Amino acid sequence: MLPPGTLQDRVAIITGGGTGLGKAMALEFTRLGARVVLASRKAENLEKAAAEIAEWGGEALTVPTDVRDPEQVDRMVQAALDRFGRIDILVNNAAGNFVCPAEELSVNGWNAVVNIVLHGTFYCTRAVARHWIAQGRGGNILNIIATYAWTGGPGTVHSAAAKAGVLAMTRTLAVEWAAKGIRVNCIAPGPVDGTGAAPQLWPTEEARQAVIRSVPLGRMGRPEEIAHAAAYLVSDYAGFITGEVLTIDGGQWLGRGVFKGSPRS
Numbered sequence: 001m002l003p004p005g006t007l008q009d010r011v012a013i014i015t016g017g018g019t020g021l022g023k024a025m026a027l028e029f030t031r032l033g034a035r036v037v038l039a040s041r042k043a044e045n046l047e048k049a050a051a052e053i054a055e056w057g058g059e060a061l062t063v064p065t066d067v068r069d070p071e072q073v074d075r076m077v078q079a080a081l082d083r084f085g086r087i088d089i090l091v092n093n094a095a096g097n098f099v100c101p102a103e104e105l106s107v108n109g110w111n112a113v114v115n116i117v118l119h120g121t122f123y124c125t126r127a128v129a130r131h132w133i134a135q136g137r138g139g140n141i142l143n144i145i146a147t148y149a150w151t152g153g154p155g156t157v158h159s160a161a162a163k164a165g166v167l168a169m170t171r172t173l174a175v176e177w178a179a180k181g182i183r184v185n186c187i188a189p190g191p192v193d194g195t196g197a198a199p200q201l202w203p204t205e206e207a208r209q210a211v212i213r214s215v216p217l218g219r220m221g222r223p224e225e226i227a228h229a230a231a232y233l234v235s236d237y238a239g240f241i242t243g244e245v246l247t248i249d250g251g252q253w254l255g256r257g258v259f260k261g262s263p264r265s
């Protein structure tokens, strides 16, 4: 855990900040002194998270936003600036996902996920970075991806392709904007309990147990384990890290080659 005050007076936009990992990050950033801007489609998700943040003594601005629409994204960034006068951190966390064989996936299904994950990440990144560059100041971008960006993930061609695109965007912009003081990194979480992934990716207890068996550490992740790492990456403690991916998956992707008869096969 980082000390309270680590993100004092920083302003962080978190897309998808009303639920799951986004909410966990918003709470952790609040604990560390940041003010947060929560942006996603459903106002009720955002309001519930903002109420929790207020209970912790924090301050959250909620801006209902569909990240697929660049005009809504620009308005959300302007609303953050109008309220707080600055933006220091952007977490591109919003995502959509479902399991579907690639040959059955409709064009709308493909677009729904790619537009949220890949295009939405670019629209938010561009809007915030334009502000930073115009002001001659730096900032921090954290993109939430998934390990199947490089391993592949059967049944999730839309999401895997989009997350791979976000990984390439991360590395490209880390280098392109380094001289402008903008750091860009990723976290690739493994399966995390109690998040929106559950109904999409392990909808039954049997499926959940199969996922757990695929993790060498033998359990699901916890949202706060992702949030702690996120806070580190956007803090000054990580000032020399850019273009990196921090994988937090209990060894899942490395363990894909377990042989039959090994403890978790």
Ligand SMILES: CCCCCCC/C=C/C(=O)SCCNC(=O)CCNC(=O)[C@H](O)C(C)(C)COP(=O)(O)OP(=O)(O)OC[C@H]1O[C@@H](n2cnc3c(N)ncnc32)[C@H](O)[C@@H]1OP(=O)(O)O
Pocket: 095, 096, 097, 098, 099, 100, 105, 106, 107, 108, 109, 110, 112, 113, 146, 147, 159, 189, 190, 191, 192, 196, 197, 200, 201, 211
């Ligand atoms: C082994 C574990 C490793 C862990 C890796 C986990 C990695 C990543 C995890 C995540 O990303 S978790 C995030 C999960 N959270 C969400 O998905 C929440 C947000 N999701 C949504 O809003 C929807 O699911 C959405 C479909 C992505 C978007 O919603 P929207 O309202 O815009 O779209 P719809 O109009 O409902 O649908 C558009 C289009 O998509 C088709 N579709 C939707 N669901 C399915 C499905 N289950 N199977 C096949 N197709 C689906 C839908 O039919 C529409 O297409 P058309 O019918 O119009 O052709």
Ligand SMILES: NC(=O)C1=CN([C@@H]2O[C@H](COP(=O)(O)OP(=O)(O)OC[C@H]3O[C@@H](n4cnc5c(N)ncnc54)[C@H](OP(=O)(O)O)[C@@H]3O)[C@@H](O)[C@H]2O)C=CC1
Pocket: 015, 016, 017, 018, 019, 020, 021, 022, 039, 040, 041, 042, 043, 045, 046, 065, 066, 067, 068, 092, 093, 094, 095, 096, 116, 120, 144, 145, 146, 147, 188, 189, 190, 191, 192, 193, 195, 196, 197, 198
């Ligand atoms: N949980 C897990 O095990 C894993 C998660 N991840 C990644 O972690 C991140 C968080 O996922 P998780 O917490 O599990 O899932 P959630 O479903 O809880 O979070 C997804 C968030 O994205 C928001 N969102 C979806 N579509 C849009 C949109 N068009 N515009 C704005 N916001 C949108 C949703 O809010 P709303 O409905 O209000 O729009 C929701 O808050 C995602 O990037 C996911 O891919 C990666 C690997 C594993």
